[in-house]
Amino acid sequence: MKTYDLLELAGRNLRESVLRNGLTTAGISIGVASLVAMLSLGSGLQDLANRRLSRSGLFDTVYVTSFRDFRESGPEERERKADVSKARPLDQSVQKDLESIPDVLEVEPEVRFMGEVRYGDATHAAFVAGLPPSDKGNENFEGMKGRFFASSHAQEAIVQMDFAKNLNEKDPNSVVGQDLILRYAERQSFRVDSDPSSGMSDSSGFSVVRKEQKLKIVGIIDQEPFGGMRSISRARLFIPTQLADDLNMMQYSDLRGITGDAVGQKTYLALVVRVTSAGRVQAVQDAIKRLGFRTYSILDATKGLRQFFAVLDLFLGIFGSLALAVASLAIINTLVMAVLERRREIGIMKAVGASDGDVKKLFFAEAGAMGLAGGILGVLLGWSIGRFINFGVNIWLHRRDLPPETIWSSPLWLIGAAIAFSILVSLVAGLYPAARASKLDPVQALKYE
Amino acid sequence: MTNTDAVAILASNVSRHHKLGTTLIRAVDEVSAEIKKGEFVGLLGASGSGKSTLLNLIAGLDRPTAGSIEVLGRNLAQMSSEELSRYRRLKVGMIFQSFNLISSMTVIENVELPLRFAETERSKRERLVHEALDRVEMSHRLAHRPSELSGGEQQRVSIARALINNPLILLADEPTGNLDSRTGGEIINVIRRCNHELKMTVVMVTHERSIAEQVAERMILMTDGRITEQSPPAHEVCR
Ligand SMILES: Nc1ncnc2c1ncn2[C@@H]1O[C@H](COP(=O)(O)OP(=O)(O)O)[C@@H](O)[C@H]1O
Ligand SMILES: [Mg+2]
Numbered sequence: 020m021k022t023y024d025l026l027e028l029a030g031r032n033l034r035e036s037v038l039r040n041g042l043t044t045a046g047i048s049i050g051v052a053s054l055v056a057m058l059s060l061g062s063g064l065q066d067l068a069n070r071r072l073s074r075s076g077l078f079d080t081v082y083v084t085s086f087r088d089f090r091e092s093g094p095e096e097r098e099r100k101a102d103v104s105k106a107r108p109l110d111q112s113v114q115k116d117l118e119s120i121p122d123v124l125e126v127e128p129e130v131r132f133m134g135e136v137r138y139g140d141a142t143h144a145a146f147v148a149g150l151p152p153s154d155k156g157n158e159n160f161e162g163m164k165g166r167f168f169a170s171s172h173a174q175e176a177i178v179q180m181d182f183a184k185n186l187n188e189k190d191p192n193s194v195v196g197q198d199l200i201l202r203y204a205e206r207q208s209f210r211v212d213s214d215p216s217s218g219m220s221d222s223s224g225f226s227v228v229r230k231e232q233k234l235k236i237v238g239i240i241d242q243e244p245f246g247g248m249r250s251i252s253r254a255r256l257f258i259p260t261q262l263a264d265d266l267n268m269m270q271y272s273d274l275r276g277i278t279g280d281a282v283g284q285k286t287y288l289a290l291v292v293r294v295t296s297a298g299r300v301q302a303v304q305d306a307i308k309r310l311g312f313r314t315y316s317i318l319d320a321t322k323g324l325r326q327f328f329a330v331l332d333l334f335l336g337i338f339g340s341l342a343l344a345v346a347s348l349a350i351i352n353t354l355v356m357a358v359l360e361r362r363r364e365i366g367i368m369k370a371v372g373a374s375d376g377d378v379k380k381l382f383f384a385e386a387g388a389m390g391l392a393g394g395i396l397g398v399l400l401g402w403s404i405g406r407f408i409n410f411g412v413n414i415w416l417h418r419r420d421l422p423p424e425t426i427w428s429s430p431l432w433l434i435g436a437a438i439a440f441s442i443l444v445s446l447v448a449g450l451y452p453a454a455r456a457s458k459l460d461p462v463q464a465l466k467y468e
Numbered sequence: 469m470t471n472t473d474a475v476a477i478l479a480s481n482v483s484r485h486h487k488l489g490t491t492l493i494r495a496v497d498e499v500s501a502e503i504k505k506g507e508f509v510g511l512l513g514a515s516g517s518g519k520s521t522l523l524n525l526i527a528g529l530d531r532p533t534a535g536s537i538e539v540l541g542r543n544l545a546q547m548s549s550e551e552l553s554r555y556r557r558l559k560v561g562m563i564f565q566s567f568n569l570i571s572s573m574t575v576i577e578n579v580e581l582p583l584r585f586a587e588t589e590r591s592k593r594e595r596l597v598h599e600a601l602d603r604v605e606m607s608h609r610l611a612h613r614p615s616e617l618s619g620g621e622q623q624r625v626s627i628a629r630a631l632i633n634n635p636l637i638l639l640a641d642e643p644t645g646n647l648d649s650r651t652g653g654e655i656i657n658v659i660r661r662c663n664h665e666l667k668m669t670v671v672m673v674t675h676e677r678s679i680a681e682q683v684a685e686r687m688i689l690m691t692d693g694r695i696t697e698q699s700p701p702a703h704e705v706c707r
Contacts, residue, residue, distance in 0.1 A: 020585055021587050023590075024587075028584070031572070367568050367570060368585070369529070369556075370527070370562050370568070371556070371562070371581055371585065371629065371630075372553055372556045372558070372582050372585040372586060372633070373553065373557075374549070374585070375550070376550070465529075465568060
């Protein structure tokens with residue numbers, strides 16, 4: 020039988036008992052709707068978590084430290100401890116190397132040191148941290164007072180709210196636009212020409228010179244960006260990373276390496292590597308490890324989180340499918356009824372030349388058509404339910420003065436998969452009735468009653 | 469014996485037995501018969517004598533439990549179910565006592581149905597349907613459903629359906645059984661025209677000898693699943 024004949028016959032058979040087939044289709048659509056609703060919720064929650072985490076700037080970031088640094092030590096490091104002194108320090112050449120790894124957006128040194136701030140007549144101590152220009156788009160700076168640095172070399176500062184209160188207790192907001200003086204230690208490298216008479220074998224080193232830099236306060240932020248997770252200690256004053264580099268501000272790492280071979284070189288405590296997308300973090304991390312550095316990313320910490328979402332999706336999918344399984348029983352029931360009811364018709368079709376296969380295909384087509392219709396209706400229904408729930412959640416959030424959120428996401432693949440799954444389930448449900456119809460003995464079916 | 473080219477249906481020791489528990493019902497029992505191309509045969513017998521069973525065996529709707537049936541030189545017993553459906557589609561047309569039209573379909577749709585299974589091109593279908601309905605004089609009620617037609621009209625439509633694929637053999641199982649004698653006579657005439665004008669081989673089951681005598685060139689009488697009489701006798705026909 021040609022396809023259009025098959026579809027035409029299937030269509031007219033479905034129309035013949037509109038109520039029964041309509042109810043069955045409604046059953047399928049409810050099943051599909053619950054599946055779509057469950058998976059949309061799962062996918063929406065995962066998106067929400069990803070969005071929150073990726074906008075936090077933590078998800079696409081890898082922290083690189085040298086094995087010279089004893090800051091942390093795991094079993095992996097204890098093994099290597101023997102050649103710690105030979106480990107490569109984090110210097111500008113490493114920065115270049117890391118920048119050339121595919122999918123790396125930028126490599127910035129982590130700048131963090133203790134500084135002294137003079138504002139008006141008073142002097143304050145504060146941890147100072149550098150911020151790379153890419154942080155400008157980060158959510159941490161969304162609600163800030165004032166603005167982000169004008170350029171990566173700008174002689175500007177952003178202060179944390181608590182620090183602003185230290186500077187001006189009565190009206191902390193007024194510090195924006197004011198100048199402050201930052202006192203810091205400048206690192207000046209030197210080389211000593213070898214002098215055998217002095218008995219010294221070292222030929223290079225650095226000296227520390229106290230310097231001052233005038234900075235203009237351009238903004239205030241409520242909290243340290245990234246919840247302070249990027250650092251070992253909370254910073255209260257922020258300057259452009261490049262400016263810190265330009266001014267050769269001395270850092271911990273300089274003191275730590277003071278007895279090493281590379282004293283003359285400028286090294287960094289840590290390099291912060293930004294990756295194009297969270298999905299590429301693992302690959303970049305592996306590449307950096309191969310270069311012989313220690314890495315850390317939030318990905319390491321969120322493995323459990325991703326596992327949680329996989330399990331959540333699985334459970335939501337199982338519950339959603341349950342309704343569809345019930346619907347598939349409705350299809351079997353409807354079609355078995357139809358086979359009984361249309362016994363004579365099936366006998367007639369066989370008598371005028373329908374093959375077993377034609378009869379089977381006809382019932383399959385009817386099952387598939389119900390599956391398709393149920394799938395489309397179900398997706399629409401599921402989508403509406405999702406909109407509705409999302410709407411409700413946002414009203415709830417609004418009452419609590421929280422910003423609106425999308426906890427619902429029905430990606431195209433989900434919609435396509437739901438319809439395809441609905442057709443598949445319907446066809447599987449049609450297997451038994453179709454086989455029964457095709458095996459029907461035409462002689463029995465045509466017996467005159 | 470006869471030239472095999474001229475034989476339409478050749479049954480050799482055909483049996484169709486049904487097992488019901490421990491009893492064996494011999495619906496058709498070791499029947500042998502030969503029907504020539506273009507012949508009009510009346511199949512007579514009391515109710516339950518096995519006429520319908522034999523007709524269904526010839527139609528390929530049923531399979532014999534023993535023996536063989538050759539139609540147009542091919543043994544139905546050796547055909548796959550796919551081949552049998554193809555055979556039914558193209559070589560035989562069937563008419564029933566109860567018309568067996570599909571009640572949800574119009575006249576046109578009922579007559580068109582075999583063309584769907586034969587995968588006839590859409591563009592040719594309308595002409596074929598109208599030709600068939602013209603032949604049975606039913607061109608005036610195309611959009612009606614069977615329930616809106618009289619018994620005679622329904623039987624005409626079912627004949628049109630049987631003719632649509634231009635088969636070589638027409639099998640009719642008590643085609644006048646549900647009709648009054650006048651209408652029955654008209655239907656018999658339509659079937660006779662199929663035999664005369666279209667050169668179709670016709671096997672018509674009936675339990676009324678008078679009806680068979682009007683049209684049939686030969687009559688086969690069945691009793692309890694066996695052929696008990698042929699008139700004129702088989703040897704005369706063969707001559
Ligand atoms: N499926 C079946 N199971 C058991 N007996 C059957 C079956 N089909 C037909 N028969 C029996 O076979 C005999 C012949 O039936 P049938 O060919 O319909 O007779 P007719 O058409 O001559 O009235 C009857 O006795 C009937 O009861
Ligand atoms: Mg009968």
